Amino acid sequence: MSKKLGKPPAAAKEEGREGLFASCSFADLGLHPTLCAHLQDKMSFQAPTRIQAEAIPVAMSGQHMLVKAATGTGKTLAYLAPIVHLLQMREPRVERTDGTFGDYLVYGIAQQLVHRFHWIVPGYVMGGENRAKEKARLRKGISILIATPGRLLDHLQHTASFVYSNLRWIVFDEADSILELGFGKALEDILEHLGSRSGVPDQNKNKMGNMQRQNLLLSATLNEKVNRLAKISLKNPVMIGLDDQKKQSNMLGKNHTSLLSDDEEDEILEKKNDFVEHEHDDYKLPAQLVQRYVKVSCGSRLTVLLTILKSLFERQVSQKVVVFMSTCDSVDFHHTILSQLEWSPGLQLDMDKKQKFLSCKVFRLHGNMEQEERKKSFLGFGSEKSAILVSTDIAARGLDFPKVKYIIQYDSPGEASEYVHRVGRTARIGEKGEALLFLQPVELDYLQDLERHGVSLTEYPFQKRSLEGFVAAEAEMKKLARDAFCSWVRAYTAHRGELKKIFMVKKLHLGHVARSFGLKEQPSLVGRSHQVQLKKRKKEQKRERPTKKRKLSSKK
Numbered sequence: 001m002s003k004k005l006g007k008p009p010a011a012a013k014e015e016g017r018e019g020l021f022a023s024c025s026f027a028d029l030g031l032h033p034t035l036c037a038h039l040q041d042k043m044s045f046q047a048p049t050r051i052q053a054e055a056i057p058v059a060m061s062g063q064h065m066l067v068k069a070a071t072g073t074g075k076t077l078a079y080l081a082p083i084v085h086l087l088q089m090r091e092p093r094v095e096r097t098d099g100t101f102g103d104y105l106v107y108g109i110a111q112q113l114v115h116r117f118h119w120i121v122p123g124y125v126m127g128g129e130n131r132a133k134e135k136a137r138l139r140k141g142i143s144i145l146i147a148t149p150g151r152l153l154d155h156l157q158h159t160a161s162f163v164y165s166n167l168r169w170i171v172f173d174e175a176d177s178i179l180e181l182g183f184g185k186a187l188e189d190i191l192e193h194l195g196s197r198s199g200v201p202d203q204n205k206n207k208m209g210n211m212q213r214q215n216l217l218l219s220a221t222l223n224e225k226v227n228r229l230a231k232i233s234l235k236n237p238v239m240i241g242l243d244d245q246k247k248q249s250n251m252l253g254k255n256h257t258s259l260l261s262d263d264e265e266d267e268i269l270e271k272k273n274d275f276v277e278h279e280h281d282d283y284k285l286p287a288q289l290v291q292r293y294v295k296v297s298c299g300s301r302l303t304v305l306l307t308i309l310k311s312l313f314e315r316q317v318s319q320k321v322v323v324f325m326s327t328c329d330s331v332d333f334h335h336t337i338l339s340q341l342e343w344s345p346g347l348q349l350d351m352d353k354k355q356k357f358l359s360c361k362v363f364r365l366h367g368n369m370e371q372e373e374r375k376k377s378f379l380g381f382g383s384e385k386s387a388i389l390v391s392t393d394i395a396a397r398g399l400d401f402p403k404v405k406y407i408i409q410y411d412s413p414g415e416a417s418e419y420v421h422r423v424g425r426t427a428r429i430g431e432k433g434e435a436l437l438f439l440q441p442v443e444l445d446y447l448q449d450l451e452r453h454g455v456s457l458t459e460y461p462f463q464k465r466s467l468e469g470f471v472a473a474e475a476e477m478k479k480l481a482r483d484a485f486c487s488w489v490r491a492y493t494a495h496r497g498e499l500k501k502i503f504m505v506k507k508l509h510l511g512h513v514a515r516s517f518g519l520k521e522q523p524s525l526v527g528r529s530h531q532v533q534l535k536k537r538k539k540e541q542k543r544e545r546p547t548k549k550r551k552l553s554s555k556k
């Protein structure tokens with residue numbers, strides 16, 4: 001799925017933008033004037049973000065690079081701009097028959113970036129499509145190729161017309177996710193095939209003169225799992241965003257005076273050579289993102305979801321929300337509920353007066369949908385001013401929908417890295433954004449798991465809670481609530497004979513009744529008349545019990 005380039009947010013909150021943009025210009029970074037003009041005039045990018053200002057010169061210098069930066073800070077352009085810069089400078093001009101120069105996982109952004117340089121051709125091979133069509137595209141020539149690992153390896157092994165002898169850059173965007181998806185072996189095979197494993201001399205002589213193959217590895221959630229990929233693909237990389245960690249220059253050699261065995265020493269050395277250390281496994285999130293959780297019992301989840309969505313869309317005319325669910329079936333069910341649920345807002349029960357509970361458009365996205373349907377949802381949600389997207393984790397990574405203000409995680413994501421990418425669909429490029437995680441009371445320990453990765457959430461002041469707080473804070477209010485609770489139960493008990501079979505006081509859950517009066521607990525100090533009612537209730541219950549026993553024994 002492609003990324004989209006948005007214009008810089010004119011009204012983005014200053015606190016979000018503070019520290020996001022660098023004080024230099026794209027030209028200061030050494031990018032070609034035509035490219036700088038294109039970035040500014042056609043894409044409305046006035047200045048580079050800090051991560052771009054750090055990474056672009058490194059990528060242009062030919063060094064390997066490892067980048068960890070928060071979601072929505074412009075990592076894509078950080079590697080793509082230098083690639084396009086170097087390709088458009090090439091003399092003689094890049095031709096389609098020269099084949100592929102860079103592999104990376106983003107297509108839409110590349111299309112916009114090369115607009116002024118028509119001789120540079122981006123393309124993709126991502127699976128889910130006819131292999132013959134992909135082969136035909138590769139035969140014609142693609143200068144910048146976006147690929148999924150499996151499909152790329154397949155073409156490297158089986159498509160004779162795929163020219164990659166000029167390959168100069170290999171970019172692993174969302175490196176940790178590629179590994180989590182089980183593509184570790186495919187990546188190793190790709191690097192082997194391209195002769196780009198460190199320690200192995202380049203097998204394919206590069207027609208770009210003395211240019212070295214350059215590998216770049218990026219993510220907002222680089223964790224220790226990427227160490228193996230980093231070790232086999234990067235040689236003396238420049239590390240960006242990992243500054244509080246040990247730099248590679250600190251790497252130590254083997255200590256021959258050590259009392260440890262060779263195996264133990266090797267293990268320690270292996271750990272010391274790690275690029276990303278376990279104890280610094282925290283993730284990068286946009287500073288302006290507001291993160292909260294709401295504690296909801298399982299039975300109230302759907303009601304709370306509907307209430308929150310309703311209030312979000314009533315609060316603001318234009319509102320874009322992504323709701324994450326754990327499975328495709330759940331997405332289908334909730335998408336239907338959210339898009340079709342009707343209600344009568346007043347007391348008018350006349351069918352004609354019914355209207356949609358949520359008036360905005362609702363889209364869905366998951367892996368079991370046809371490619372065409374997915375594309376439609378993706379483009380539809382992207383272009384709406386006010387809409388909901390119900391999705392599985394398929395939308396969690398890399399997708400750049402403009403103006404998403406709210407992320408709801410109806411089901412927990414599991415891995416903390418997935419949490420970070422889900423919430424990263426909002427608060428992009430300095431915009432404001434909020435995220436809400438649904439947790440059942442028994443799931444609250446998950447918060448500690450997130451804390452271990454430097455992710456902290458506060459509790460969402462859901463209406464019910466603030467009502468309870470309001471009642472509890474004022475003594476007078478509390479008395480009113482208690483009295484109201486007692487008289488309500490009394491009135492319930494006082495239904496006349498026949499109706500008692502319907503309004504059965506013994507079936508009431510008094511704790512729930514108390515909550516309906518804004519009381520956290522059922523009042524224990526109640527008036528005399530209520531005590532009488534309770535005694536009556538107990539008596540009735542007692543009278544009932546032997547009857548049941550009698551019935552049971554008579555059945556035997």
Ligand SMILES: Nc1ncnc2c1ncn2[C@@H]1O[C@H](COP(=O)(O)OP(=O)(O)OP(=O)(O)O)[C@@H](O)[C@H]1O
Pocket residue numbers: 003004005006007008044045046047048049052069070071072073074075076077219220397398399400424428429
């Ligand atoms: N210098 C810039 N000025 C204004 N907008 C920019 C700039 N660079 C990138 N953008 C825009 O910022 C948004 C986020 O960029 P991008 O998708 O590259 O972020 P990212 O860091 O890769 O995020 P993620 O980790 O979620 O994939 C995009 O809409 C992009 O067009």
